[in-house]
């Protein structure tokens with residue numbers, strides 16, 4: 001079910017690419033890249049591949065490993081390598097044995113707004129739990145652009161909520177929920193070079209269920225000029241909307257909806273305003 005949904009999505013993307021321009025070239029190159037990926041790499045069980053909207057950038061995880069047995073994402077198999085493809089060129093980054101990517105697929109987003117996509121991933125250190133890393137391609141190498149230190153204990157995880165300019169100051173923020181299974185803390189950080197700087201946080205929220213591959217339990221909307229992030233509360237009885245203004249998270253909306261953690265959040269409520277879907281903000 002999961003795989004068929006994913007490949008349907010990919011097929012729809014290919015069809016859109018083919019229909020949107022005069023030049024049929026992207027379809028051929030996208031299909032060729034996908035073939036090369038499937039022929040040359042051992043994909044993770046989900047076979048998830050991220051692709052930019054222009055069909056020129058791909059990212060996925062490979063080198064399945066059982067060296068970290070947390071098992072909150074549907075199995076106890078995590079990834080040992082990140083592969084990025086840009087303009088047909090493959091780039092690989094292999095983790096040392098004390099790390100895994102505890103994630104489904106990388107998120108693509110131009111966080112520093114230089115016109116090139118970065119790769120936002122959940123990387124876990126086996127004794128310190130999950131952290132966030134933003135990688136960038138520099139001189140044909142995958143290098144760390146910015147990162148968040150791990151939570152500090154094994155078997156502690158986090159899930160991204162949003163990557164977006166939430167306070168409209170021209171700089172992209174990143175938001176996530178730390179430990180969504182055991183009392184989640186919603187956090188927002190500024191993305192500085194080398195480090196994510198947490199600006200505000202508020203506890204009582206969750207965007208993941210243990211064992212689920214659905215990581216897409218958040219929504220970003222714009223109503224007028226004010227972006228809002230929506231996440232379920234810990235007890236899943238409502239969806240709460242927050243603004244991030246003057247460096248403060250502020251509750252601005254509340255929807256009394258029972259949330260199904262196996263389903264994508266944006267399909268569970270008709271959100272007012274424009275639902276932001278810029279590249280890959282959440283994973284499903």
Ligand SMILES: [Ca+2]
Pocket residue numbers: 109110111112113114115116117118
């Ligand atoms: Ca960039």
Ligand SMILES: [Ca+2]
Pocket residue numbers: 164165166167168169170171172173
């Ligand atoms: Ca901002």
